[in-house]
Amino acid sequence: MPEFWINMGPQHPMTHGLWNMKVKVDGETVTDAKPEIGYLHRGYEKIMEVREFQKNVVLTDRLCYVSSITWSHAYCLAVEKMMGIETPERGQWIRVVALELQRIASHLMWLAAYGPDLGLLTGLLWALRERELFLDLIQLMSGARMNQNYPRVGGVRNDLPDNFEAMCRRSIEHFLEKVDNEYQRVFQESKVFHMRTEGVGKISAAEAINWGVTGPNLRACGVNVDLRRLDPYEVYEEIDFEPQVWHDGGAGDSYARFVCRFNELRESCQIILQALEKMPKTGPYRVKAPRRAEGEGYAKTEDSRGEALFYVIGDGDDRPYRVKIRSPVFCTMAATPIMLRGNKLADSVAILGSVDVCVGEMDK
Amino acid sequence: MSAPLIPNLFGVCEVLVLAIVWIIDQILYALAGLIPPLTGLAQWFDPVARRRLGMGPLGSELLIVLVTWLIAVTIIVIWATLINLLTMMWVERKFYSRLQDRYGIMISIWSLPFWPFNRAHRPTHRGTGYLQNIADGVKLLQKENITPRNADSAMFHISPVLIASSTLMIFAALPWSSGFYVANLDLGILFIFAAFSLAPLGILIAGWSANNKYTLVGGLRAAAMLMAYEIPMILSVIALVFFTGSLNPLTIVRQQDRPLVSFGALSIPAWYVFSPQILGFIVFSVSMMAEMERIPFDIPEAEAELVEGWTTEYSGMRFGLVFGFKWLRMIAGAALIAILYLGGWSGPVFVTLSVGGVPVPIVPEEAWFLLKIYLISIVFIWISWSVPRVRIDQILNIGWKKLIPYSLGAIIIAAAAIASGLWSVG
Amino acid sequence: MSAVVTSSPSITGRSVPGAEKEVLAQLKVAFGSKLKDAKIVRERLVEIVIDRAELVPVCTYLKDTLGFEHLSCVTAVDWKDHFESIYHIENYYNGCMVQVNAQIPYDDPKIATLTGLWHAADFLEREMWDLMGVEYTGHPNLTRILLPEDFKFHPLRKEFAQEVDRQYITRRKLRGGK
Secondary structure, three states: OOOEEEEEOOOOOOOOOOOEEEEEEEOOEEEEEEEEOOOOOOOHHHHHHHOOOOOHHHHHHOOOHHHHHHHHHHHHHHHHHHHOOOOOHHHHHHHHHHHHHHHHHHHHHHHHHHHHHOOOHHHHHHHHHHHHHHHHHHHHHHOOOOOOOOEEOOEEOOOOOOOHHHHHHHHHHHHHHHHHHHHHHHHHOOHHHHHHHOOOOOOOHHHHHHOOOOOHHHHOOOOOOOHHHHOOOOOHHHOOOOOOOOOOOOOOOHHHHHHHHHHHHHHHHHHHHHHHHHOOOOOOOEOOOOOOOEEEEEEEEEEOOEEEEEEEEEEOOOOEEEEEEEOHHHHHHHHHHHHHOOOEHHHHHHHHHHHOOOHHHHHO | OOOOOOOOHHHHHHHHHHHHHHHHHHHHHHHHOOOOOHHHHHHHHOHHHHHHHOOOOHHHOHHHHHHHHHHHHHHHHHHHHHHHHHHHHHHHHHHHHHHOOOOOOOOOHHHOOOOOOOOOOOOOOOOOOOOHHHHHHHHHHHOOOOOOOOOOHHHHHHHHHHHHHHHHHHHHHOOOOOOOOOOOOOOHHHHHHHHHOOHHHHHHHHHHHOOOHHHHHHHHHHHHHHHHHHHHHHHHHHHHHHHHOOOOHHHHHHHHOOEEEEEOOEEEEOOHHHOOOHHHHHHHHHHHHHHOOOHHHOHHHOHHHHOOHHHOOOOHHHHHHHHHHHHHHHHHHHHHHHHHHOOOOOOOOOOEEEEOOEEEEOOOHHHHHHHHHHHHHHHHHHHHOOOOOOOHHHHHHHHHHHHHHHHHHHHHHHHHHHHOOOOOOO | OOHHHHHOOOOOOOOOOOHHHHHHHHHHHHHHHHOOEEEEEEOOEEEEEEEHHHHHHHHHHHHHHOOOOEEEEEEEEEOOOEEEEEEEEEOOOOOOEEEEEEEEEOOOOEEEOOOOOOOOHHHHHHHHHHHHOOEEEOOOOOOOOOOOOOOOOOOOOOOOOOOOOOOOOOHHHHOOOO
């Protein structure tokens, strides 16, 4: 049988969103791959140029609906850098809590999607079940489950509710128990899971850096880069946490990526607990931001999927002159053909699932 | 030692047919008063008149035999599809929903709009969910049947029929108890395997004829995988034949219906799973799981990468046939495991009632058999919803490099057990 | 070998304080007057402005000598009289980031590609060509990536029509303001 191209997308169970991975297969082996993206391009960078600074937060929320707060926060941080203002300390701590809650919710969504990718539908429902806990916490904090519009230029929209800390601790305690027992058993201790993920989708550390792979995908290659540690923003400097890096052999495969993300669930819980501990109990959570600003500001943050970079230029008006969004998935997508080549067709799902694609931010 | 509820399906059907014929005959006699030529026909049907005229018994007439067979087959088909298939689907959907911490299907008789006993405060979607599969079937019947423009139309339409009919063929030779069966074949097990292995041909035809890359890859995967798993399955049955000396399911079950070891009142039955056949049992069960295309081995329709595999292009009830009949194959597979290794319908009977002189066992053989089938199926369902899907090369590795050597080993062990006199044939 | 790389040969995951000063000093030594502007914006961020002709030498020096191995972002900006192609290049060894602003004349929007140095530039430059119309000469596959193949415009340019007036009535406008 000659080699032929198969469209994995745009309407396909593998593509969690609207994009197309064209794979060339020889029998069952993938010999080449070509990502085709742009189905969801909404022209955010252009739209943001006619909206006021604060009103753009609504848009950045929708960059990736799974991970809204982290994206809005990156944008707010860039605008704050441009305006030269700084969030009050309590605001920064609240942001850290919000960011980590959102990171857990996002990683759980990834875990949920990774289960059916491998044919494990039970994983989907279990992960979504626990994601509800964190969406409830986020709702308690911001008033909305998704697209929260919570970070503000200069702080956050509102203070934490009274009972937030107790609720947070209770949910995290319950969640850690589930992670250690149920998830651990159904994913990591399953032999079939190891068979499916180990040794597939390999990418070396040098190649990953050169192709611009960031975040958990890069840490899975054994590169100790976590922007919360390398270039600390907010109050991450004061928090004691361990960036999840894969140190053992077989780095850069799907299993390493899985383990890095999976362990980040636990690590984020620890960060939240610490933040609740160290947070000043009272104080302002927001400063007044100027309406107009001139100059340029950039902020790079550790998004759930990698390095999110916002570059904002203001020309003295109340709207940005130019906004540039650097999406981690966009750059990782360029490297996926390397991961796919030489693997089996069924592996393409195990690989692309472990990369954690979010089409909204990829296509902007 | 249990007894069947239906001692002889053909006999029951014959009684049924003769009763109907008697009613028709009375009508014919009544009509013959008006139309005299009908008297001959009425006498042909009348057993008393037949005896007087020197004709043989009515039951031996070809027409009556044919009708009786037709009714017997219909009863088995309805029993298998309308009752057991629906129940099995319901059990699976309810069971894996509970594994996943949710209620699962809930459409029941309370959800029907014309059900008269609904109370205003009762939520209509909080039932047991048994009617959900029927609702799905009705939905599929209403849907349009789409044939892709570039598909090979004849082949595309033949393959669901081939799959469905070959699956139903299994039940012609599959007994449900020592009396509840259509045909008692000496080579029944062989016939069942032959019917089982027709479906991969249908899958291959479906994959090729739809002219779609997903279905093509799915069809080729099915061909590669089912071949790799049919061989160890047959080999492990060959190991079993060393012990049974027969391929007749009734004989095989009768052999297992005795105690192996007794501890006072309790005894371990002489099921073949407790014999040196244990290796063959494992190989057979794993291969059967692949034959059913359940999740660790469901690569022909791996929905994550192949959309829906070889069933991608089917729609409407044609999809319903190829999709729903997987459960029928699961019932057949579980029944085979029960017959070959787990004692089939043998089991203790506690009390036998006497209804009008006819002994009716309180726990009949059919009940034991159904219990075993559903328990085996639940184990399969449990496995398939707790593990991810295995990749095609790994599946073939397991099939060719593990299961075939194991099944050959099972043959050697069985032969050695017979040769050394550890176990006697039959 | 530079002092920056030898002082931190492995990626420790922590930034090196004061690395930006060292980077700036080394860049000034290596390129001197070719840098139109060079300054430390804030901690761990150096900004340099160069002409487009200097882009490849500067970036090669950054990558090969100073260990800036990660090309994070490529931004093209339409300043109405000229274009700017802005590169954010990151050093994983000391956490320092260099922002390279390469200036491009408006009537000839072309600049050399960086795909030879970083594969990451492949998609990033394609995106910028797609949206801004800056041609990265030497790029192996400079085609549309986000927009359809037959799209005629480069929408992020300021001349591309967009409803610049606010699409909503502000309080200021209601009070009779601008």
